Amino acid sequence: MKILSTLLFAMLVITSCGNKPNAEKLSGEFHIISLDQNSELPENLTITFDAEAKKISGFSGCNNFFGSFTVTDGVLQFGQMGSTRKMCAGDANKIETEILQMLSKVNTFSFENDTLNLKADDAILLKAKK
Incomplete structure (x- = not known):
């Protein structure tokens, strides 16, 4: 019984550590490479x-x-x-609106190698690389 209790406790500890991403891994600047499957983005989009x-x-x-x-x-x-409140025209305004709307929907994140995936549940909304 003692061995069973020890094993159950060890399993609980291991699963609680699981694969939940933590805030420390988010630290740093990332370059946005994809927005809701659109990878035709300017190179200067960032999230820090x-x-x-x-x-x-x-x-x-x-x-x-x-x-x-x-x-x-x-x-x-x-x-x-x-x-900030600069006036933007064309694609810059459209992309900016999409980014801010996507961020309002995000509720979780994951990492795939060096790529950050910001997600709404399981759907990837935004991808960014360090």
Whole structure:
């Protein structure tokens, strides 16, 4: 019985450590390479996470954006987001709107090699590389 209890405890510890991504792994600047399956994006789109300060910032094509985030048990939540207010035309405005809309839908993330996947449940909304 003692061995069984020890094994059950070990299994519980191992599964609780599981594959839930943590905030520290998010730290740093990432270059957005895909947005809802669209990989025809300008190269200057970025998203930066500061895990210690729990802040997010980036460049979305025309304006800079910023806000806060939390990661709890693998769930990623963004707080109130803000941005600068430059006037943009054409594709820059469209891409910026898409990025900010996608970020509002994100609730989890994963890593595939060096690629960050921001997801709504299992659907990948945004991919970015360090």
